[in-house]
Amino acid sequence: MSDDKEKCPIVILISGRGSNLQSIIDEAASGRLPVEIRAVISNRADAAGLERARAAGIETRVLEHGGFADREAYDRALAELIDSYHPALVVLAGFMRILSPAFVRHYRGRLLNIHPSLLPRFRGLDTHRRALEAGETEHGASVHFVTEELDGGPVFLQVVVPVRPGDDPERLAARVLEQEHRLYPEAIRWFAEGRIRLDDGERLLLDGKPLHEAARLAAEQELGARS
Numbered sequence: 001m002s003d004d005k006e007k008c009p010i011v012i013l014i015s016g017r018g019s020n021l022q023s024i025i026d027e028a029a030s031g032r033l034p035v036e037i038r039a040v041i042s043n044r045a046d047a048a049g050l051e052r053a054r055a056a057g058i059e060t061r062v063l064e065h066g067g068f069a070d071r072e073a074y075d076r077a078l079a080e081l082i083d084s085y086h087p088a089l090v091v092l093a094g095f096m097r098i099l100s101p102a103f104v105r106h107y108r109g110r111l112l113n114i115h116p117s118l119l120p121r122f123r124g125l126d127t128h129r130r131a132l133e134a135g136e137t138e139h140g141a142s143v144h145f146v147t148e149e150l151d152g153g154p155v156f157l158q159v160v161v162p163v164r165p166g167d168d169p170e171r172l173a174a175r176v177l178e179q180e181h182r183l184y185p186e187a188i189r190w191f192a193e194g195r196i197r198l199d200d201g202e203r204l205l206l207d208g209k210p211l212h213e214a215a216r217l218a219a220e221q222e223l224g225a226r227s
Helices: 019-030 049-055 071-083 101-106 127-133 169-192
Strands: 008-014 035-042 060-062 089-092 111-115 138-145 155-162 196-198 204-206 215-218
Touching (some): 008 019, 019 035, 019 049, 035 071, 089 169, 127 138
Parallel strands (some): 035 060
Antiparallel strands (some): 138 155
8 A cells, every 4th residue: 555545544652662663664664564653652751762763754752651640641641642643543562551441441442552472371571481480382472452451452463482492581582572573563454454353342353253362373474474
């Protein structure tokens, strides 16, 4: 799709280095991902990902949370800022804040997150260490619609990364992150092309049919292939 009018308008939220952001920028710039990134917003002025966005000519905004009375007040201001760009989809790419229920409800069905585990296993932080301590033979990453339950929204796409003998949390994290960079643009593509949707009962629909469990992609698979 070469015409911006045919592209899905998105806003991306970050807090840090923005490596997943870069993968989205690269895929959009190549024409393989039919989105228009209207803005990148961070809650931290020193987030390195902001420079990635600026280098790509994408508008950036900073809304730091320190000056707000509480989480709800910040989230109201954040939603107002996001809505000024009229996105069809809001993408969390390392946005390190727990979102208020009102914020999540406002973007129901159009708010995505990527999590570094095979959800529902290992919600929360420190997933790579926990996977190793549990003796897992496979690990990976998941993309899900965000709901009020932390890391508990419907998962529709995952990538599997084998756990190798001698892995430590850092080595495993690096291999998972490499696959996240392939997984997240593909998941966003599914949304942008109208393939994946969340119905009124929080049921996933893929190509108009119920998706009863997340689609899984091996780390070696080419993610551009259609399921």
